[in-house]
Amino acid sequence: MATTTTLGMRKPVGADQVDVSTDIATNMQTLDDLLTGASTHASLKPTLESGVTINNPARTFKYTLVAAAIAAARTLNLPLLTATDTLAVLDLAQTLTNKTLTAPTIADLTNANHTHAAASSGGILTGAALPLHTILAYLIQSSGQQSFAALGPPVNVASTYATNTFVGNGFQTKHSGGAGAAIVSDSGTAAWSLSTGTAGSGALAGFNGPMAKASRDWTFTGRFYFSSASNMSFVLGAKTTVASFADENGLIGFRVAGTGNMFFVSDSGGTETTRDSGATKAGGWHTFEVRSRSGGTILQGLIDNVQIGADITDNIPTGSLNIAAGVQTTDGSNKACYLVDLHYWEEN
Numbered sequence: 001m002a003t004t005t006t007l008g009m010r011k012p013v014g015a016d017q018v019d020v021s022t023d024i025a026t027n028m029q030t031l032d033d034l035l036t037g038a039s040t041h042a043s044l045k046p047t048l049e050s051g052v053t054i055n056n057p058a059r060t061f062k063y064t065l066v067a068a069a070i071a072a073a074r075t076l077n078l079p080l081l082t083a084t085d086t087l088a089v090l091d092l093a094q095t096l097t098n099k100t101l102t103a104p105t106i107a108d109l110t111n112a113n114h115t116h117a118a119a120s121s122g123g124i125l126t127g128a129a130l131p132l133h134t135i136l137a138y139l140i141q142s143s144g145q146q147s148f149a150a151l152g153p154p155v156n157v158a159s160t161y162a163t164n165t166f167v168g169n170g171f172q173t174k175h176s177g178g179a180g181a182a183i184v185s186d187s188g189t190a191a192w193s194l195s196t197g198t199a200g201s202g203a204l205a206g207f208n209g210p211m212a213k214a215s216r217d218w219t220f221t222g223r224f225y226f227s228s229a230s231n232m233s234f235v236l237g238a239k240t241t242v243a244s245f246a247d248e249n250g251l252i253g254f255r256v257a258g259t260g261n262m263f264f265v266s267d268s269g270g271t272e273t274t275r276d277s278g279a280t281k282a283g284g285w286h287t288f289e290v291r292s293r294s295g296g297t298i299l300q301g302l303i304d305n306v307q308i309g310a311d312i313t314d315n316i317p318t319g320s321l322n323i324a325a326g327v328q329t330t331d332g333s334n335k336a337c338y339l340v341d342l343h344y345w346e347e348n
Helices: 014-036 134-140
Strands: 052-053 063-064 148-151 160-161 174-175 182-186 190-195 205-214 219-226 232-239 251-255 261-268 270-279 287-291 298-303 321-327 338-345
Touching: 148 205, 174 182, 182 205, 190 205, 205 219, 205 338, 219 232, 219 321, 232 287, 251 287, 251 298, 261 298, 270 298, 321 338
Parallel strands: none
Antiparallel strands: 052 063, 148 338, 160 182, 174 205, 182 190, 190 338, 205 321, 219 287, 219 338, 232 251, 232 321, 251 261, 261 270, 287 298
C-alpha cells in the first residue's frame, strides 16, 4: 500500500518527550531537501498557493505570481537552458532571438522593416514570384500617384499583334513589318515573343509606353529572355525618340549591342555616362529596372535586383522621354527574344 509522508509537529507523548528536538530537526531537514531538490521522496511535491512573492534584492518591492482560474490541471514546462537567460513577457519591450513563429498573425507592420530589399527585410520579391502588375497597380492607385502603366503576361495565347496595337495599360506594340516581323503572345512561355523580321538592317520589334518626365521620380521594369545572336541591339528605358530600339542619343536605360555586355547608360546629346554589368545578355531570363530619383537628378540601374555600379548623376537628358523596350537587327537577319511584365510608374 502506498504511503504518504507529511511534515508537521506532533505532540510528544511519554518517552517521546525527550526527542522533541530530534523531531524538529528531522522535519526541517526534510523541508530543506524538498526545497533544494535533494529529497529522495518522489511523492513529496510542495504545493504553492496563488500569490507567491519574490522580493527584489533590497526587499523594497516584490513580484507577485498569481495563477489564473484554470479549469483543469496544467503543466508549465521550463526550457532546458544552456546559459543564463531572461523570461519573455507580453508588454515589456524585449528583443527576441532564436525564435521561430509558426503561422503567426501580425496585427500591424508599421514598425517592421519590410522593404523586401534583402533577406533581413522580408526577402527580395521577384516578378516570377508575384503578379507584379496587379500589386503595383493597387499600390499606385491607393497612394494617389500620377501615372501607372503595365504590360503583364499575354491574355490570348498564340495571337499575333499588328504594330501600334494597345496590349496593356499604356503600352502598345511596335515593329517595322516585313517578312518574319511579329509580336506574338506565346503559349509555351506565357510571355511576349518579339521577332524583328528580315526587312533589313534596322528592322525592330518591341513596345512603347507612356511619356516619362525627366524631372519626376519614376521607375520602369521589365523581364527579358535573349537569344545569343550577334548583330542585334536591345534597349529598355526612356528615350527622346521612339524611332528605334538602337543605342541612340538621349537615352536613360539599358542597352546591349551584339553579343557584348549589358550596360546601364545615361546619354544627353551624345555625351554619356555608363555602368558596365560585366555580363552578356545570354543565359536566360533577366529582370531590368531603371530608376529616376530626387527629381530626375539621380539614376539607378538594376539587373536581377542588383544595382549596376554607382548612381549616375551627370549627362542626364532633360524634357519628356518615351518609355520603350525592344530589339533591333543590325544585319537584316531575324532577331528574337521574349518579354514579359513591363511596368512603369511615377512616384511624385
